[in-house]
Amino acid sequence: MIKAENLSKIYRPDTLPVRALDGVTISIKPGEYVAIMGPSGSGKSTFMNLIGCLDKPTSGSYWLDGQEISQVTADELAFIRNKKIGFVFQNFNLLPRMTALRNVELPMLYAGVNKQKRLELAREALGKVGMLDRLDHRPTELSGGQNQRVAIARALVNHPKVLLADEPTGNLDSKTSEEIMNIFTQLHKEDTTIVLVTHEPDIARYSQRIIHFRDGVIEKEELLLSSPTTPEQRGHF
Amino acid sequence: MNILESIMIALDSIRSNLFRSALTTLGIVIGIAAVIAVVAIGQGGQATVMGEMEKIGSNLFAVYTDWRSDQPRTGDEFALKDMEAIKEQIPEIKYISPSAYAYSQVRGGKNVKSVQVVGVSADYAPMRNLNMKEGRFFNGADEQGRRRLAAIDEGLAQELFLKKSAIGEQIVIAGTSLTVIGVVKQEGSIFNMGNSQYVYVPIRVWMDIFPWNYISQIEGTTYYQEDVQATTEKVVTFLERRHHGVTYMSQTLDQQMEMVGNITGILTLIIGAVAGISLLVGGIGVMNIMLVSVTERTREIGLRMALGARRKDILTQFLIEAIVLCLIGGIIGMTLGVGGAYLIAKLAKWPPLVSWATMLLAFIFSAGIGILFGMLPANKASRLDPIEALRRD
Ligand SMILES: Nc1ncnc2c1ncn2[C@@H]1O[C@H](COP(=O)(O)OP(=O)(O)O)[C@@H](O)[C@H]1O
Numbered sequence: 001m002i003k004a005e006n007l008s009k010i011y012r013p014d015t016l017p018v019r020a021l022d023g024v025t026i027s028i029k030p031g032e033y034v035a036i037m038g039p040s041g042s043g044k045s046t047f048m049n050l051i052g053c054l055d056k057p058t059s060g061s062y063w064l065d066g067q068e069i070s071q072v073t074a075d076e077l078a079f080i081r082n083k084k085i086g087f088v089f090q091n092f093n094l095l096p097r098m099t100a101l102r103n104v105e106l107p108m109l110y111a112g113v114n115k116q117k118r119l120e121l122a123r124e125a126l127g128k129v130g131m132l133d134r135l136d137h138r139p140t141e142l143s144g145g146q147n148q149r150v151a152i153a154r155a156l157v158n159h160p161k162v163l164l165a166d167e168p169t170g171n172l173d174s175k176t177s178e179e180i181m182n183i184f185t186q187l188h189k190e191d192t193t194i195v196l197v198t199h200e201p202d203i204a205r206y207s208q209r210i211i212h213f214r215d216g217v218i219e220k221e222e223l224l225l226s227s228p229t230t231p232e233q234r235g236h237f
Numbered sequence: 238m239n240i241l242e243s244i245m246i247a248l249d250s251i252r253s254n255l256f257r258s259a260l261t262t263l264g265i266v267i268g269i270a271a272v273i274a275v276v277a278i279g280q281g282g283q284a285t286v287m288g289e290m291e292k293i294g295s296n297l298f299a300v301y302t303d304w305r306s307d308q309p310r311t312g313d314e315f316a317l318k319d320m321e322a323i324k325e326q327i328p329e330i331k332y333i334s335p336s337a338y339a340y341s342q343v344r345g346g347k348n349v350k351s352v353q354v355v356g357v358s359a360d361y362a363p364m365r366n367l368n369m370k371e372g373r374f375f376n377g378a379d380e381q382g383r384r385r386l387a388a389i390d391e392g393l394a395q396e397l398f399l400k401k402s403a404i405g406e407q408i409v410i411a412g413t414s415l416t417v418i419g420v421v422k423q424e425g426s427i428f429n430m431g432n433s434q435y436v437y438v439p440i441r442v443w444m445d446i447f448p449w450n451y452i453s454q455i456e457g458t459t460y461y462q463e464d465v466q467a468t469t470e471k472v473v474t475f476l477e478r479r480h481h482g483v484t485y486m487s488q489t490l491d492q493q494m495e496m497v498g499n500i501t502g503i504l505t506l507i508i509g510a511v512a513g514i515s516l517l518v519g520g521i522g523v524m525n526i527m528l529v530s531v532t533e534r535t536r537e538i539g540l541r542m543a544l545g546a547r548r549k550d551i552l553t554q555f556l557i558e559a560i561v562l563c564l565i566g567g568i569i570g571m572t573l574g575v576g577g578a579y580l581i582a583k584l585a586k587w588p589p590l591v592s593w594a595t596m597l598l599a600f601i602f603s604a605g606i607g608i609l610f611g612m613l614p615a616n617k618a619s620r621l622d623p624i625e626a627l628r629r630d
């Protein structure tokens with residue numbers, strides 16, 4: 001699903017070069033659930049932006065769903081972000097003026113889905129994250145956990161190939177974090193490929209594989225044989 | 238994403254900053270209102286002037302001697318025989334009359350007034366569409382018989398004879414006593430706000446009263462408007478052949494109308510252009526606020542890009558927002574402009590003329606300003622780097 005070879009990113013190459021990513025090679029299979037860990041500034045977000053097609057690498061190659069990304073145009077990148085990638089951010093990034101339903105509609109707006117179908121699919125996605133009773137609430141009228149649920153619904157609504165979550169529980173308390181992680185586990189069970197950035201070991205434990213970053217390179221990989229997810233935990237939502 | 242949805246998004250964003258948007262569009266509102274009002278009033282005024290002239294008769298022409306030339310006036314540039322000859326020789330002519338002016342005191346009842354005494358033929362009344370309030374205008378027989386009769390303007394009749402009817406009363410001009418047989422109705426006209434003071438007398442009588450004075454011009458009409466120009470020239474040639482050495486000049490009402498049309502057109506254009514400048518200022522205001530909006534909504538732009546918006550989508554979104562903002566201003570401005578035009582026209586006593594062309598032009602113009610001044614901010618928005626934009630707070 002994702003294949004990165006010798007991926008490097010240097011910010012401000014001309015003035016004050018920052019080598020944020022320095023030759024990262026990774027392969028992520030379809031349906032895999034990967035966590036990326038590492039101290040602040042180790043290049044996790046930079047890596048996520050590259051595999052999320054928000055940015056282009058300084059060098060190296062990257063394949064998403066069999067397509068080499070460094071060759072495509074800006075419009076094609078937008079198309080890939082729209083169709084193949086779902087983003088979940090630490091700070092939710094919901095549009096404050098819009099209701100939950102309208103926020104979830106957004107990606108479909110750029111996919112050219114008609115209004116009626118949009119409403120139907122947005123409702124369905126919000127139902128999946130247990131937010132059916134909050135369709136017409138604006139972000140300010142919802143708790144952090146609820147906002148993140150809306151954001152996950154938005155990430156899912158176009159049925160992406162990969163779900164990219166950069167510190168999705170960074171702004172949440174531990175109980176809410178657990179609820180959100182249970183949603184991820186459920187999505188993984190439904191064959192969604194997930195890449196999750198976190199610096200909390202407890203959160204990383206929900207995944208199948210942990211990749212440790214340090215100073216822009218992969219320090220080590222850790223294969224988790226047993227997931228801590230139990231049926232009881234899944235019952236939370 | 239289709240246009241309708243873009244418009245909905247634009248309206249949404251305008252609504253969420255209602256006060257600011259309202260202030261921003263004010264420049265457009267004022268600009269469009271001013272342009273619409275000026276054009277409407279200008280066109281209304283022009284139409285009124287034209288209408289008045291039309292009422293006088295657009296077939297009207299006048300021939301007079303060239304007052305700029307050095308040739309001395311002899312007094313026989315226009316002879317009464319000329320009129321008869323012209324009417325006989327030039328069949329296109331319907332009415333013809335001399336018009337000889339003399340400023341004189343008129344005594345009537347117990348009052349004296351100084352007025353224009355006009356010597357004309359019987360043709361003058363139908364030629365100038367004079368309507369009688371009372372009595373009648375003098376006819377050909379009156380004129381041939383040199384009967385000492387007069388028709389006077391309504392206003393003058395009132396001043397001389399107060400509430401009494403003037404018909405049958407005597408007036409005295411330069412020692413000659415005349416009987417009033419008609420009172421001419423004075424139509425409210427923009428040329429003559431109801432205070433003209435004319436006494437019309439048969440031309441032969443006029444020549445008797447003012448023997449030292451002479452006929453300064455002749456006026457006439459043709460049956461058909463398309464003949465006016467050629468016929469006028471014919472009259473001039475005819476007169477020049479009969480009076481050697483005299484140069485005649487002519488003017489048709491058509492030419493005058495054209496002149497009036499040109500002048501009001503130019504005036505409207507100038508004032509309209511000045512009003513148009515306020516539109517440009519309004520456009521700059523829109524651009525300014527759109528730039529602010531782009532900065533404020535950097536995160537939103539970044540997010541939309543992350544969710545799949547192409548640069549083109551972002552460009553369209555902000556461009557449409559600018560256009561919608563300007564169009565709202567334009568529509569409000571049109572409403573105010575039309576209202577203002579009606580108000581001012583009511584005060585000026587002429588009909589406002591709001592043409593569909595003006596409205597359409599104003600509409601297109603406001604949209605154009607939206608595009609022109611929305612382009613820069615929209616372009617700026619579409620060129621944002623999604624990562625940078627998302628990081629902003
Ligand atoms: N746009 C940028 N310009 C310059 N330096 C950057 C930029 N983005 C990130 N960096 C730098 O690159 C390094 C990696 O950053 P980041 O990928 O955000 O780390 P993490 O997400 O692991 O905390 C850091 O040193 C950071 O300061």
Ligand SMILES: [Mg+2]
Nearest residue numbers: 044045046166
């Ligand atoms: Mg980070």
